[in-house]
Amino acid sequence: MDAELSVQPVAAASTIKRKINWYLWGTLFIIPEIVLFIIFLWVPIIKGIFYSFYTIDFVDGNHFIGLANYLSIFQDELLLISVKNTLFYMALGILIGFWVPPLIAIAVSELKWFQGGARIIGYLPSAIPAIVLYGMWQWFYDAVGPINSFLQTLGIPQLQFFSPKLAMGSIVLLETWQSFGAATLIYIAAIVGIPRDIYEAAEIDGASVWQRIRYITLPSIRTLMLLLLLLQVITTSQGFQAQLSMTDGGPNNATLTYLLWLNHTAFRDLDFGKASAMGSFMFFVLILLSVLYNLLQRRGEKA
Structure with a gap:
């Protein structure tokens, strides 16, 4: 013992x-x-x-100016324009782009054959380099490009894709086509993880395809959809690459997002102090939105 x-x-x-x-x-x-x-x-x-509290001068040195950079942001007329364009860009991204990946993932998961090929085809746009992507879509959107040529064969008037009214929507359509494949694979992985016994039991009980999607698939991937929605909001709030490459914020500042304005302030106007203040302001706003989202999510789970 x-x-x-x-x-x-x-x-x-x-x-x-x-x-x-x-x-x-x-x-x-x-x-x-x-x-x-x-x-x-x-x-x-x-x-x-x-x-962000300094004037950045590579010749005379940096000088502390307190909140002057932050005040200059709110005194600039481009603030309202860039924030409005950014919110419009985010809204279009959610309305057009957010729903495409889960819908395609659900459709692919319901296929009885060719699922592997559909996944590969869907992911291919994500593998295209950015410089090739923007050049290709510049050609697509051209006045004599394939889209307008096809519309003319149908008797539809030519569309000015980079007009003030259509420019932002054209960019969102481009980015949706380019990025939906990666998100679709994430949704497919989540759907594959749902126990097949549940679907088999639903089929035995006579559930239709729509009923299986509504009562089994969508509730099972709801948490993932909320997470990807938050990530998309954060990503689209920082959108500037496509706007810079396709329109450089034009025409008439129609696609000038907040981050593109920050980029112009830093590298075109060489006002690095103000650009630092703009980046810091955006950083704190995104943190606040993330905290608010987590609080609302926890309150919803408790309810």
Whole structure:
């Protein structure tokens, strides 16, 4: 009996030692990633907030000016224009782009054959380099491009895709085509993870395809849809690459988003202090939106 009692502390100590070694080696493996994460993400964020209180001058040096950069943001007439365009861009992204991946994922999951080929075809646009993508869609949207040529064969008047009214919608259509494949694969993975017994039981009970989608598929991927919605809101709020490449914010500032205005302020006007203030302001707004979203989600789960 005494021998058994003496063995137990030794075994417990050995288990604790193995766990410590396991956590130690795991920590050593992730230290390089943590260091890179701090250097290339948090250090620029902190320095950006710091520089937002200065005028950046590479000749005479930096000078502390307090909140002057932040005040100049709200005094600039481009603030209202860029915020309005950004909100419009976000709304179009949700109305047009957000619903495409789950709908395609559900349709592909209901296929009895060719599911693998459909996944590959859907993902191909995401593999196209940006420079090729924008050049290709410039040709698509051209006055003598394939879209307008097809419309003319149907007797439909030529569309000016980069007019003030259609420019933002044209960019959203481009980005939806380019990015829906990756999100579709995420939704397909979530749908595949739903137990097939539930679908089989529903089929035995006579449930139609729409009833299976409505009462089984959609409730099962609801959390994922909310998460991807939040990510899309954050991503579209920072949209500027397509606007810069396709229209450079035009025509008449119709596609000038907040981040594109920030880019122009920094690299065209060379006002790095104001640009830092704009980036810091956007950073705090996105944090506030994320916190608000999490609070609303937790309140909804409790309800």
